[in-house]
Amino acid sequence: MINLEGQVKMVHVPYRVGAQMVTDLMGNQIDLAVLPLVMALPNYRAGNIKIFGITEPERSVLAPDLPSLGEQADLKKVYVTVWYGLFAPAKTDPAIVDRLYKEIAALTKEPEMKTKLAEINLRVVGSSPAEFSAFLAKEVEKYTAIVKAANIKAE
Numbered sequence: 194m195i196n197l198e199g200q201v202k203m204v205h206v207p208y209r210v211g212a213q214m215v216t217d218l219m220g221n222q223i224d225l226a227v228l229p230l231v232m233a234l235p236n237y238r239a240g241n242i243k244i245f246g247i248t249e250p251e252r253s254v255l256a257p258d259l260p261s262l263g264e265q266a267d268l269k270k271v272y273v274t275v276w277y278g279l280f281a282p283a284k285t286d287p288a289i290v291d292r293l294y295k296e297i298a299a300l301t302k303e304p305e306m307k308t309k310l311a312e313i314n315l316r317v318v319g320s321s322p323a324e325f326s327a328f329l330a331k332e333v334e335k336y337t338a339i340v341k342a343a344n345i346k347a348e
Contacts, residue, residue, distance in 0.1 A: 194339055195227075199267045218242055229275060230255060231314050248273040255314050277315075278325055290322055 196203055206223060208214040211232050217223045219241045230253055236242045237256075246262040247253055250272050262268040279297065281290060300306055301317040310317060320328060339345075 194271050197342055198270050
């Protein structure tokens with residue numbers, strides 16, 4: 194997405210462990226990395242790495258001084274986020290799905306839970322099952338377009 198939107202040519206280097214990517218970034222073995230904010234912040238705050246921006250559309254409450262990439266003209270459409278969802282088998286009784294949704298939604302609204310999640314940079318969206326399905330469809334559409342535009346092939 195950064196290659197396409199920023200019209201730059203970067204080589205993707207896959208890593209199995211994010212910590213190794215941070216080590217290589219600090220040691221100048223790589224020039225750039227896309228990392229979860231909670232992984233990058235300690236080394237950013239220690240002055241070991243520079244953060245150009247976050248891939249969320251809004252600034253993070255953990256580091257409001259950091260711009261989003263969307264604030265930069267050439268990267269306005271760069272929006273990549275880590276998200277979590279609860280999945281069940283396709284034939285799960287709708288009543289069970291509805292109960293799970295309601296119970297989890299109630300849990301994520303509790304002040305202690307909100308605080309704990311915010312500490313690790315997780316923002317609760319609390320989508321209904323239908324809203325989450327619509328979100329998933331948009332994610333598939335977004336990444337399918339990127340794969341086609343970048344001519345990415347399975348190896």
